[in-house]
Amino acid sequence: MQPGPDTVFKALADPTRRALFERLCREGEHTVAVLTAGAGVSQPVVSKHLGVLKDAGLVRGRIDGRQTHYSAQLAALGPLVDWTKEMAGFWEDRFDALEDLLRRMDQ
Numbered sequence: 567m568q569p570g571p572d573t574v575f576k577a578l579a580d581p582t583r584r585a586l587f588e589r590l591c592r593e594g595e596h597t598v599a600v601l602t603a604g605a606g607v608s609q610p611v612v613s614k615h616l617g618v619l620k621d622a623g624l625v626r627g628r629i630d631g632r633q634t635h636y637s638a639q640l641a642a643l644g645p646l647v648d649w650t651k652e653m654a655g656f657w658e659d660r661f662d663a664l665e666d667l668l669r670r671m672d673q
Contacts, residue, residue: 569623571645577622578646582607583615587624590638597633 578584586601598616602609616636619625623642627634 569642571649573622574624574642574646577618577624580615583619586612586615587619587638590625590636591640595635595637597635601636
């Protein structure tokens with residue numbers, strides 16, 4: 567079952583988690599050690615953030631020996647994309663109505 571938008575928003579609300587997710591999106595799969603080297607926080611903190619991202623479905627871990635390799639799961643952004651489209655439509659309708667009102671007021 568795919569997590570809902572609240573779970574995705576909450577997971578990405580933290581700047582460290584968002585940075586980890588963005589890095590995995592840009593650079594591809596990485597181990598916790600590699601992610602920790604560029605995160606500016608300790609390995610336990612990175613692992614905790616990866617756990618939250620994993621629970622939200624935003625990352626997946628692949629175990630290889632003693633290391634876990636994490637990769638971004640872009641499909642998990644679906645609820646966020648859907649919400650953004652819905653809100654964009656809502657505001658477009660509102661601006662169109664405002665534009666119509668202003669046009670009528672000018673006449």
